[in-house]
Amino acid sequence: MNEIYFNADAGYLEGIVRGYRDGLITLPQYLNLTQCETMDDLKLQLATTDYASFLQNEPSPMSTSTLSARCTDALVAEFQYLQQNAAEPISKFLDFITYGFMIDNVILLITGTLHERDTHDLLEKCHPLGFFDTMPALCVATTVQDLYSTVLVDSPLAGYFRECLSAEDLNELNIEIIRNTLHKAYLEDFYTYCQGLGEPTASIMAEILMFEADRRTVNITINSFGTELSKDDRAKLYPRLGSMYPEAQTRLARVDDMDQVKAILEQYGDYKTMLSGVGTGASSGGAGGDDMSLEDRFFAREVQLNKDSFEQQFHYGVFYSWLRLKEQEIRNVVWVAECISQQQKDKINNYTPIY
Amino acid sequence: MGAYSTANSYSAYASYTRTVLSASAASLAVWAGLYLLLTGRGERFDVGGYLLRLSPYMWALYGISLCIGLSVVGAAWGIFIAGSSILGSAVRTPRIATKNLISIIFCEVVAIYGVIMAIVFSAKVAAVQSTNGFSRSDYYTGFSLFWGGLAVGLSNLICGLAVGITGSNAAVADAHDQQLFVKILVIEIFGSIIGLFGLIVGLLVTGKAEDFSVS
Numbered sequence: 001m002n003e004i005y006f007n008a009d010a011g012y013l014e015g016i017v018r019g020y021r022d023g024l025i026t027l028p029q030y031l032n033l034t035q036c037e038t039m040d041d042l043k044l045q046l047a048t049t050d051y052a053s054f055l056q057n058e059p060s061p062m063s064t065s066t067l068s069a070r071c072t073d074a075l076v077a078e079f080q081y082l083q084q085n086a087a088e089p090i091s092k093f094l095d096f097i098t099y100g101f102m103i104d105n106v107i108l109l110i111t112g113t114l115h116e117r118d119t120h121d122l123l124e125k126c127h128p129l130g131f132f133d134t135m136p137a138l139c140v141a142t143t144v145q146d147l148y149s150t151v152l153v154d155s156p157l158a159g160y161f162r163e164c165l166s167a168e169d170l171n172e173l174n175i176e177i178i179r180n181t182l183h184k185a186y187l188e189d190f191y192t193y194c195q196g197l198g199e200p201t202a203s204i205m206a207e208i209l210m211f212e213a214d215r216r217t218v219n220i221t222i223n224s225f226g227t228e229l230s231k232d233d234r235a236k237l238y239p240r241l242g243s244m245y246p247e248a249q250t251r252l253a254r255v256d257d258m259d260q261v262k263a264i265l266e267q268y269g270d271y272k273t274m275l276s277g278v279g280t281g282a283s284s285g286g287a288g289g290d291d292m293s294l295e296d297r298f299f300a301r302e303v304q305l306n307k308d309s310f311e312q313q314f315h316y317g318v319f320y321s322w323l324r325l326k327e328q329e330i331r332n333v334v335w336v337a338e339c340i341s342q343q344q345k346d347k348i349n350n351y352t353p354i355y
Numbered sequence: 356m357g358a359y360s361t362a363n364s365y366s367a368y369a370s371y372t373r374t375v376l377s378a379s380a381a382s383l384a385v386w387a388g389l390y391l392l393l394t395g396r397g398e399r400f401d402v403g404g405y406l407l408r409l410s411p412y413m414w415a416l417y418g419i420s421l422c423i424g425l426s427v428v429g430a431a432w433g434i435f436i437a438g439s440s441i442l443g444s445a446v447r448t449p450r451i452a453t454k455n456l457i458s459i460i461f462c463e464v465v466a467i468y469g470v471i472m473a474i475v476f477s478a479k480v481a482a483v484q485s486t487n488g489f490s491r492s493d494y495y496t497g498f499s500l501f502w503g504g505l506a507v508g509l510s511n512l513i514c515g516l517a518v519g520i521t522g523s524n525a526a527v528a529d530a531h532d533q534q535l536f537v538k539i540l541v542i543e544i545f546g547s548i549i550g551l552f553g554l555i556v557g558l559l560v561t562g563k564a565e566d567f568s569v570s
Contacts, residue, residue, distance in 0.1 A: 004432065004436065007436045007439045008435065011438075011439025011442075011523065014440065015440050015441070015445070015446065015526070015527065016443045018443075018444060018527055018531065019443070022530065022531055023447065313523070313524060
C-alpha cells in the first residue's frame with residue numbers, strides 16, 4: 001500500500017536522487033582516472049563527471065586536499081538540494097542522516113581544543129553537513145558537563161549525550177569513548193526511527209544499519225586491543241543491534257587478539273570470508289598488493305548493500321544509500337589522486353569500484 | 356530522542372483520532388437503534404425495506420456518479436504517482452520526459468473509460484411518463500446502473516493506481532537504462548487493460564436494462 005501515497009511527498013526527490021546515482025563514476029571512468037600521470041590529467045578526466053563545475057575554477061597545480069574539499073562541496077550541494085525540497089517525513093529522515101556528521105564534528109572540535117588547535121582551522125575542517133548553530137561554542141568547553149549544558153543541550157544530539165555524562169574530564173580515552181557512545185546511541189535511535197517508517201523502508205534500512213552496527217562492533221573490538229579500555233567498558237560501546245547482538249558481542253567483549261575475533265566471526269556467513277587473509281587488520285587505506293585491508297572489505301560490503309537498496313522503489317533507503325555511495329566515491333577519487341601525486345602507481349587500484 | 360518521539364507522536368495522534376471517530380460512530384448507531392427499539396418502533400430499523408423504498412432514480416444516478424467519480428480518482432491518483440517520478444527523473448535525463456508522457460496518457464484513458472460509461476448509463480435515465488409510477492423494468496434499470504457503475508468505477512480506480520505505479524517504475528527505469536522502457540511499457544499496457552475489463556462488464560450488466568419510462 002505504501003506505493004500509492006509515497007510519491008506525494010517523495011516522488012520527485014526519489015527521481016532526483018536516482019539521477020544522482022546515475023551520475024556516480026563507473027568502472028570504465030575509474031580505469032581512465034587511474035591512467036592519469038599528473039593531477040592536471042586527473043582534473044581533465046573528472047571534467048566529464050558531476051564534479052566538473054566544482055573543479056573548473058581551481059588553479060592548475062591542484063592539491064589532493066583541494067580536490068577532496070571540492071568533491072565534498074559537490075556532495076553537500078546535492079544533499080542540500082534534497083533537503084530544501086523535502087517535506088515532513090523525508091526531511092526528518094535526511095536530518096537523521098546529518099546527525100552522524102554532527103557527532104563527528106563535535107568530536108573533531110573537542111579533540112582539536114584538547115590539543116589547542118586554532119578554532120578557525122578546526123571549523124573549516126568540519127563536515128558541512130554536520131554544521132549546527134551553536135557548534136563554534138564547543139571550543140570553550142573543558143568538561144563533559146560544560147559541553148552538554150552550554151552547547152549540546154540545544155542541538156539534536158542532546159538525547160544521545162545522556163549516556164556520556166558520567167565521564168569526568170576530557171582526555172584522549174574519554175573522547176574516544178564519547179564518540180563511540182554517541183554513535184551507538186545515534187545508530188540505535190536511527191534504527192528505531194526507520195522501523196517506525198514502515199515497510200519497505202524499515203527492512204532495507206535495517207539491513208544497512210545492522211551492517212553498520214556489526215562494523216562498529218568489530219572495529220571497537222580490534223581497536224581496543226592494547227589500550228586501557230576495560231572489557232566491561234568495551235561491551236558498553238557495542239551498539240545493541242545487528243546480527244552480532246547479543247550473542248557474538250558478549251563473546252567479542254572478552255577476546256584479546258585478532259585470532260579470537262576471527263574464530264568468532266567465522267560462524268557468521270556474511271563475515272566468514274571477510275577476515276580471512278587479513279593480518280593484524282585495521283590498517284587504513286589498503287596495505288598494498290592484492291590483499292585488501294579489513295576496512296576496505298567492509299567498504300566493499302557496504303557498497304554492495306547500498307547498491308541493493310536501489311533495486312526497490314518507493315522507500316527512503318535510497319537517500320541514505322546514495323550518500324554513502326557518494327562518500328565512497330569521494331574516497332576513491334581522493335585515493336587515486338593521492339597515488340598520482342605521490343607517484344605510488346602500484347597501489348592505485350586499491351579503490352572500491354561502485355558501478 | 357526528542358526528535359524521534361515527535362515523529363512517533365504524529366502517528367499516535369492519527370490512530371487516536373481514528374479510534375475516537377469509530378467509537379463515536381458506533382455509539383451513535385447503538386443509541387439510534389436502541390431509541391427506535393425502546394420507543395416501540397423497532398420495525399423501522401429495517402435496512403432491506405429501506406433499500407427497497409429507495410427510488411430507482413437514486414440507484415441509477417448513484418451508479419453514474421460512482422462510475423465517473425471513482426474513475427477520475429483513479430486516473431488522477433495514477434497521474435500524480437507517475438508524474439512526480441517523471442519530473443524527478445527528468446531533471447537529470449530530460450530525454451525521458453516526452454517518452455514517459457505515455458504513462459500519463461494511459462492514466463488519462465482510465466478517466467475516459469469512466470466518462471464514456473457515464474454517458475452510456477445516463478442515456479438510459481429519463482423522466483417517467485406513466486401514471487402508475489415505476490414499473491418493474493425501471494427498478495431493474497436502476498439496480499443494474501448502480502452495480503454496473505460501481506463495477507466500472509472500482510475497476511478503473513484500481514487500474515489507474517496500477518498504471519500509475521508501473522508508470523513511475525517506467526520513468527525511473529528509463530532514466531537509468533534506456534532499454535528498459537519498452538519492457539516496462541508492456542507491463543503497463545497489461546495493467547491498463549484491467550480497466551477495459553470493468554468497462555466490458557459494465558456494458559454487459561446494463562445491456563438488458565431498458566430506458567426509464569418506456570412502458
